[in-house]
Amino acid sequence: MRSIHIDLGKDSYDIHIEKGLLDQAGQYVRQLTSAERLAVISDDTVDALYGDRLQASLEQNGYDVRRIVFKAGEESKNMASLADLYQGLADADITRSDAVITLGGGVPGDLGGFAAATYLRGVPFIQIPTTIIAQVDSSVGGKVAVDLPSGKNQAGVFYQPKGVLIDPELLTTLPVRFIHDGLGEVIKYGCIRDKYLFELLEQLDDTTLSEHWDEIIERCCTIKARIVEHDVLDMGERMLLNFGHTIGHAIERCYGYGYYTHGEGVAAGMAMLTAVTEEKGLTEAGTTARLDAVLQQYKLPVTVSAAPQQLLPYISHDKKKRGHRLTLVIMNAIGKSELLPIESKDIPDYVRKVGGE
Ligand SMILES: NC(=O)c1ccc[n+]([C@@H]2O[C@H](COP(=O)([O-])OP(=O)(O)OC[C@H]3O[C@@H](n4cnc5c(N)ncnc54)[C@H](O)[C@@H]3O)[C@@H](O)[C@H]2O)c1
Ligand SMILES: [Zn+2]
Structure with missing residues (x-):
C-alpha cells in the first residue's frame, strides 16, 4: 500500500x-x-x-x-x-x-x-x-x-x-485514448517537478506502462499534494500545474471541445511553448527534442495544424489572464519549471512556430 x-x-x-x-x-x-x-x-x-x-x-x-x-x-x-x-x-x-x-x-x-x-x-x-x-x-x-x-x-x-x-x-x-489523454498530464508532472518520472516514461511504452501504475500515480499525487499544500486556493505555486494548459485550452476551444482530448491539448501546448522558450534560451538546449519524443511515444500530438493566429483569440480569453498580464508556466529543464508573467501584448511571441512567424 x-x-x-x-x-x-x-x-x-x-x-x-x-x-x-x-x-x-x-x-x-x-x-x-x-x-x-x-x-x-x-x-x-x-x-x-x-x-x-x-x-x-x-x-x-x-x-x-x-x-x-x-x-x-x-x-x-x-x-x-x-x-x-x-x-x-x-x-x-x-x-x-x-x-x-x-x-x-x-x-x-x-x-x-x-x-x-x-x-x-x-x-x-x-x-x-x-x-x-x-x-x-x-x-x-x-x-x-x-x-x-x-x-x-x-x-x-x-x-x-x-x-x-x-x-x-x-x-x-479504460479505453486506450483515455490512457493517452491521462498520460498528457502524467508527462506534465515529470516536466514540472520530477525528472525521474520523465525518464521512467521515456523507458516505458504502452505495454510495459501498466506494471508501473502504482509508482507513477504515487509520484504524480505526491507532486500535486505538495503543491496544493503550499497554495490551496491556486493563487501562486499551484499555477505550475497549468504547464501546457494555456495553449492547450486554446487548442481544445479552437477545434471545439471533444476533437482533441484535454491531455492531447496539453501535450501540444507543452511542446509548442517549450520549442519557443528553448529558442529564447529560457529552457535547456535539447529539452524540446526529448519532450517531443516522449509525447509521440504515447501517441500524443506535439503540434496542431491550426496557425498560431487562429489560437490567439482563445488565449486572450484564458481565465488565467489577470488584467494585462498573463502568467505562463515554462519548463527550464526536465523536472524544473517556473512561472513567467508576461504582458498580454507579448503573447504572440510565445505562441508561434519556432523558426518562423
Ligand atoms: N477537479 C480538478 O482538479 C480537475 C482536474 C483535471 C480534470 N478535471 C475534470 O475532469 C474531467 C475529465 O476527466 P475524465 O477524463 O476522467 O472524464 P470522465 O469522468 O468523463 O471519464 C472519461 C470516460 O471514461 C469512462 N470511464 C471512467 N473510468 C473508467 C474505467 N475504469 N473503465 C472504463 N471506462 C471508464 C467514463 O465513463 C467516461 O466515459 C473534466 O470535466 C475536467 O474538467 C478536474
Ligand atoms: Zn489538465
Whole structure:
C-alpha cells in the first residue's frame, strides 16, 4: 500500500494507492466516517463496471448504500445533472452525518463532489477515481465544479475530500485514448517537478506502462499534494500545474471541445511553448527534442495544424489572464519549471512556430 498524506490543517486527508483496493473500500471508508448511509455517485459506464463490487464491500462493512447514477460524459457535468443529484440525495435521505462517495473519472468526481459540497451546506465525501486523469489529478486538491453554458468549471468551490482511494487495477478497462489523454498530464508532472518520472516514461511504452501504475500515480499525487499544500486556493505555486494548459485550452476551444482530448491539448501546448522558450534560451538546449519524443511515444500530438493566429483569440480569453498580464508556466529543464508573467501584448511571441512567424 502506498499512502500520501496531504496536510491542509483541519482539511487534511490521505490518498491510498493499491491494486485491488476497490474490494477493500469498505474497511477504509470505515476509518474515515461514522456514517450509517452512503450515497455512491457514479456514471452509468463506471457503475456498470464497478458499482456492484463497491457496494458489496461497503455493505460488508455495515453501510446502507444508495447508488445515484447519471449518463457518462462531460455533457452531464452541468446544472441539470446537479439538480438530479440533489434530488437523488434527498430521495436517499442523506444527512450531514452520512457521506457521499464519488466513483468514476473527473466528471463524477467534479460533479458529485460539487453536489456533496453544497447539499445541506456540505456532506463529507470520499473520492474513488477510476481514470488516469482522476487518479493523478482531479481527485486530489479539492476543486469541484460544474460547467456552465458560458464556460467549463465556471461554478465550483474548493471542498476537500475526507480521503482518496485509488485502485490502479481499474485502469485495465479504460479505453486506450483515455490512457493517452491521462498520460498528457502524467508527462506534465515529470516536466514540472520530477525528472525521474520523465525518464521512467521515456523507458516505458504502452505495454510495459501498466506494471508501473502504482509508482507513477504515487509520484504524480505526491507532486500535486505538495503543491496544493503550499497554495490551496491556486493563487501562486499551484499555477505550475497549468504547464501546457494555456495553449492547450486554446487548442481544445479552437477545434471545439471533444476533437482533441484535454491531455492531447496539453501535450501540444507543452511542446509548442517549450520549442519557443528553448529558442529564447529560457529552457535547456535539447529539452524540446526529448519532450517531443516522449509525447509521440504515447501517441500524443506535439503540434496542431491550426496557425498560431487562429489560437490567439482563445488565449486572450484564458481565465488565467489577470488584467494585462498573463502568467505562463515554462519548463527550464526536465523536472524544473517556473512561472513567467508576461504582458498580454507579448503573447504572440510565445505562441508561434519556432523558426518562423
Ligand atoms: N477537479 C480538478 O482538479 C480537475 C482536474 C483535471 C480534470 N478535471 C475534470 O475532469 C474531467 C475529465 O476527466 P475524465 O477524463 O476522467 O472524464 P470522465 O469522468 O468523463 O471519464 C472519461 C470516460 O471514461 C469512462 N470511464 C471512467 N473510468 C473508467 C474505467 N475504469 N473503465 C472504463 N471506462 C471508464 C467514463 O465513463 C467516461 O466515459 C473534466 O470535466 C475536467 O474538467 C478536474
Ligand atoms: Zn489538465
